[in-house]
Amino acid sequence: xxxxxxxxxxxxxxxxxxxxxxNLPLLATAIVSLAALALIGQMDTWVTLTLAGLAMGMxxxxxxxxxxxxxxxxxxxxxxxxxxISLGAFVGISVLLMLPxxxxxDIAFLNIAAILLAVVAAMGLTGLAGYVFERVIVKPVYGDxxxxxxxxxxxxxxxxxxxxxxxxxxxxxxxxxxALQGSFTFGTVAxxxxxxxxxVLGLIIFFAMRWTLNxxxxxxxxxxxxENREMVSAxxxxxxxxxxxxxxxxxxxxxxxxxxxxxxxxxVTAHMGMNVMILIFIVVIxxxxxxxxxxxxxxxxxxxLANYTGYLVPKVALGSNILLMVLILMWRxxxxxxxxxxx
Amino acid sequence: MFxxxxxxxxxxxxxxxxxxxxxxxxxxxxxxxFPGSRSMETAxxxxxxxxxxxxxxxxxxxxxxxxFAHTMFFxxxxxxxxxxxxxxxxxxxxxxxxxVLGFICSVLLAFFIGLFSLRVKAIFFAMVTLAxxxxxxxxxxxxxxxxxxxxxxxxxxPRELSPAFKLVQDKVFGVRINGKLLLYYCILxxxxxxxxxxxxxxxxxxxxxxxxxxxxxxRAEAIGxxxxxxxxxxxxxAAGVAALAGSLMAIWLKYTGPDTxxxxxxxxxxxxxVVIGGMGTLYGAVxxxxxxxxxxxxxxxxxxxxxxxxxxxxxxxxxxxxHPDRWLLWFGILFILSxxxxxxxxxxxxxxxxx
Numbered sequence: 064x065x066x067x068x069x070x071x072x073x074x075x076x077x078x079x080x081x082x083x084x085x086n087l088p089l090l091a092t093a094i095v096s097l098a099a100l101a102l103i104g105q106m107d108t109w110v111t112l113t114l115a116g117l118a119m120g121m122x123x124x125x126x127x128x129x130x131x132x133x134x135x136x137x138x139x140x141x142x143x144x145x146x147x148i149s150l151g152a153f154v155g156i157s158v159l160l161m162l163p164x165x166x167x168x169d170i171a172f173l174n175i176a177a178i179l180l181a182v183v184a185a186m187g188l189t190g191l192a193g194y195v196f197e198r199v200i201v202k203p204v205y206g207d208x209x210x211x212x213x214x215x216x217x218x219x220x221x222x223x224x225x226x227x228x229x230x231x232x233x234x235x236x237x238x239x240x241x242a243l244q245g246s247f248t249f250g251t252v253a254x255x256x257x258x259x260x261x262x263v264l265g266l267i268i269f270f271a272m273r274w275t276l277n278x279x280x281x282x283x284x285x286x287x288x289x290e291n292r293e294m295v296s297a298x299x300x301x302x303x304x305x306x307x308x309x310x311x312x313x314x315x316x317x318x319x320x321x322x323x324x325x326x327x328x329x330x331v332t333a334h335m336g337m338n339v340m341i342l343i344f345i346v347v348i349x350x351x352x353x354x355x356x357x358x359x360x361x362x363x364x365x366x367x368l369a370n371y372t373g374y375l376v377p378k379v380a381l382g383s384n385i386l387l388m389v390l391i392l393m394w395r396x397x398x399x400x401x402x403x404x405x406x
Numbered sequence: 407m408f409x410x411x412x413x414x415x416x417x418x419x420x421x422x423x424x425x426x427x428x429x430x431x432x433x434x435x436x437x438x439x440f441p442g443s444r445s446m447e448t449a450x451x452x453x454x455x456x457x458x459x460x461x462x463x464x465x466x467x468x469x470x471x472x473x474f475a476h477t478m479f480f481x482x483x484x485x486x487x488x489x490x491x492x493x494x495x496x497x498x499x500x501x502x503x504x505x506v507l508g509f510i511c512s513v514l515l516a517f518f519i520g521l522f523s524l525r526v527k528a529i530f531f532a533m534v535t536l537a538x539x540x541x542x543x544x545x546x547x548x549x550x551x552x553x554x555x556x557x558x559x560x561x562x563x564p565r566e567l568s569p570a571f572k573l574v575q576d577k578v579f580g581v582r583i584n585g586k587l588l589l590y591y592c593i594l595x596x597x598x599x600x601x602x603x604x605x606x607x608x609x610x611x612x613x614x615x616x617x618x619x620x621x622x623x624x625r626a627e628a629i630g631x632x633x634x635x636x637x638x639x640x641x642x643x644a645a646g647v648a649a650l651a652g653s654l655m656a657i658w659l660k661y662t663g664p665d666t667x668x669x670x671x672x673x674x675x676x677x678x679x680v681v682i683g684g685m686g687t688l689y690g691a692v693x694x695x696x697x698x699x700x701x702x703x704x705x706x707x708x709x710x711x712x713x714x715x716x717x718x719x720x721x722x723x724x725x726x727x728x729h730p731d732r733w734l735l736w737f738g739i740l741f742i743l744s745x746x747x748x749x750x751x752x753x754x755x756x757x758x759x760x761x
Contacts, residue, residue, distance in 0.1 A: 140529045140532070140533070200742065203746060204745075208529055209466075209470055209472060210745055210749070212472045212529065212532055213472070213677070213681060213741075213745050214742055214745050214746075216674070216677060217738050217739075217741040217742040217745060218742065220674060220678075220734060220735075220737075220738035220741070221735060221738040221739055221742065224732055224734055224735035224738060225735065227731070227732065227735075228726045228727055228729075228732060228735070229726075232731060337670065340536075341536055341537055341540045344533040344536060344537055345533075345537050347533070348530070348533055348534070348537075352529075352530075378548065382541050382544065382545065384537070384541075385537055385538065385541045388534075388537065389522075392522075
């Protein structure tokens with residue numbers, strides 16, 4: 064009972080103490096970062112690294128949340144998610160390149176507006192692409208995992224190639240808008256401006272998602288659908304409409320994440336989506352397939368650990384995610400915050 | 407006798423038999439029919455990929471497991487040979503030791519991955535293997551003292567297997583009988599051997615159990631087969647064969663690098679070959695790899711001609727769509743269509759056309 068998502072059965076669930084099952088992962092994250100503080104030994108370095116880790120985690124979360132939600136509700140693992148990330152990045156970057164007077168101006172407001180416009184354009188297009196993808200590619204293979212993996216892989220290949228067709232085979236480099244270059248410094252602590260923005264945006268997305276899922280009627284239907292699809296449609300909700308909606312939202316989030324990631328790396332390639340997908344899969348597995356909150360914690364853990372190990376033992380940094388995944392799965396084979404499935 | 411060689415699993419279609427005969431005869435006679443090093447490279451690539459793709463079909467088609475780590479095992483085999491030859495210099499011992507070590511390493515690794523993740527759903531395995539394979543690629547580029555990093559390793563093989571060594575002084579029907587030709591036939595022979603071995607495996611009682619697991623895992627378990635053991639065994643077997651294919655590739659190319667063995671692109675290629683050729687039948691691997699590699703090498707030229715034609719006519723977008731580098735776009739579409747409409751691929755199609 065205690066593993067139920069809060070809300071649905073909040074009244075019947077026992078009161079949580081700080082050390083309850085569901086809070087343990089969050090606690091573990093805190094312990095990891097404190098342990099890192101002890102190992103690093105310098106407060107300012109630690110703060111910089113932690114913020115960098117949080118920013119990376121937030122960006123990964125934005126990209127991964129769509130995937131995990133789609134998986135949770137529709138039981139579809141969408142390998143094509145990576146293509147939406149690339150697509151979003153390309154659309155967003157194109158918009159920014161079309162507005163040099165906005166991004167180059169020394170006015171923070173115009174810079175932010177340009178980024179918002181890029182994000183909106185990217186989300187709109189990837190949402191649309193997601194709609195087509197769901198209708199054409201995914202819909203005929205609901206319920207068949209093997210075919211889903213194959214077909215979404217095919218979708219990924221085709222979309223990637225289409226990006227090459229439309230934008231040419233070369234990678235595109237881009238500078239961040241003027242106001243987001245460089246960093247704030249407080250004493251000896253340096254905080255990159257873009258990372259701060261990423262953290263803020265990531266938090267907004269996280270809380271917006273939480274609110275939608277826990278505070279609205281639509282969220283209730285979605286969460287109920289995650290637990291038992293048949294029951295929801297038996298109660299008269301058109302679950303296929305909810306599927307489309309969630310798929311489109313997930314794709315749009317991928318596009319959003321793609322823009323952020325593209326600006327973070329300052330270079331976009333058609334292949335970037337597939338490369339990030341590996342990180343995203345690790346995050347989704349760590350968090351527990353289908354769980355948004357687990358995905359959030361998983362993303363933070365991966366981001367933090369990548370930055371800490373990158374500083375402490377650079378050789379291990381690249382493998383740290385895999386190591387983390389193995390450890391977590393030994394601790395909790397179902398992931399950090401598994402979703403209750405009635406199937 | 408044929409029944410013994412093919413393990414009783416015949417092509418079961420006139421057209422398919424014809425195609426297979428053409429492919430086999432073509433591979434055997436390539437040095438005479440299509441002289442030139444390029445066609446020999448292509449033929450060798452086809453032969454080795456038939457083995458690699460067939461071993462992947464053991465997983466995907468026969469057992470219903472999606473793995474993204476198959477190129478990792480391919481790479482382990484290749485790097486096994488590459489590293490030993492690089493350290494020991496040109497020698498037969500180097501080849502043997504490297505092959506055996508690569509084989510053992512990849513079977514062990516497959517065993518551990520299987521233990522760790524085959525108990526759960528197909529999806530989970532797909533994700534875990536993808537992550538492990540990418541970590542392995544990073545590891546290879548990190549350990550550049552041994553692996554040559556991104557540049558890879560170039561090494562030499564025993565003199566008897568190189569073009570400088572001549573078996574017969576004169577040309578035979580216009581072809582020089584040298585060490586390279588010898589190597590060509592050694593590898594071709596090994597590929598056929600491995601393929602027939604896998605054909606034996608899938609038509610054994612063991613292979614039947616695998617198909618049972620693919621069709622209905624729950625029922626297979628209920629009849630009393632421990633599905634986890636069977637899946638892990640297949641995983642190890644497929645990994646071992648892939649490693650051997652990798653060793654063959656390394657011996658032939660005299661070069662091993664991340665791009666020729668480990669990259670995700672090759673994994674995608676393998677996936678396309680299996681599905682387009684036909685899942686669940688090893689002959690699909692033969693057809694799929696031949697078709698795909700021929701297209702990879704020769705379709706591009708055709709597309710280039712067409713693309714130039716169209717751009718000369720001044721049409722928009724179309725020249726980019728059929729630009730030679732975009733051939734994968736069309737294969738991707740073919741892939742999606744074949745997953746939908748002919749899940750049994752070309753081979754299944756041909757077999758159905760017969761009846």
